Amino acid sequence: MSDIIQIKGSVQFEITLDPSTWIFDDRKVDLSTCFQDQNNLDEIQFETELYRPPTAKSEQKFQKEKILTGSFAIPLAPFLKNSEPKSSATFVSFQTNDEKITIPIHDAEKILLAFSKDGKPLKDDGPVHVYYKDGSNQHSPIKRVDGIIIS
Numbered sequence: 001m002s003d004i005i006q007i008k009g010s011v012q013f014e015i016t017l018d019p020s021t022w023i024f025d026d027r028k029v030d031l032s033t034c035f036q037d038q039n040n041l042d043e044i045q046f047e048t049e050l051y052r053p054p055t056a057k058s059e060q061k062f063q064k065e066k067i068l069t070g071s072f073a074i075p076l077a078p079f080l081k082n083s084e085p086k087s088s089a090t091f092v093s094f095q096t097n098d099e100k101i102t103i104p105i106h107d108a109e110k111i112l113l114a115f116s117k118d119g120k121p122l123k124d125d126g127p128v129h130v131y132y133k134d135g136s137n138q139h140s141p142i143k144r145v146d147g148i149i150i151s
Helices: 019-024 038-042 056-069 077-083
Strands: 005-009 015-017 072-075 091-095 100-104 111-117 128-132 142-145 147-150
Touching: 005 077, 015 077, 019 072, 019 111, 091 142
Parallel strands: 005 147
Antiparallel strands: 005 015, 072 111, 091 100, 091 147, 111 128, 128 142
16 A cells, blocks of 8 residues: 555646655644534634744643644645646545545535544555544544545
């Protein structure tokens, strides 16, 4: 199984995604808390903090420990936007080892791609899991997703 995922199909730009790099991405969300407060998830901010508080050193240590033990996901929307789906595109399919799950393209902007569980990459049933932002499949995500096809 490859750890690389491609967004391809009816797009202007095919994009290759490497989930192993997302741990450093400020857009990541903590899966252990993101479905608890739906309002908070709706307002995910993608801006980086400009001011570092005087507790930056202890905060850095906490963040490092959190990365080593946490479970994280990243929104699919920025990657979809960068691939520039063609105007005729109406669906997004998540390709797994044995099936293809298809949803309307406007719903794909509400998808989270999980890439880490308990501080480890999703090696056995990854490279990513697909979660709906509303948490409706939080106990049974789409697993073994190895491709995203726009049609």
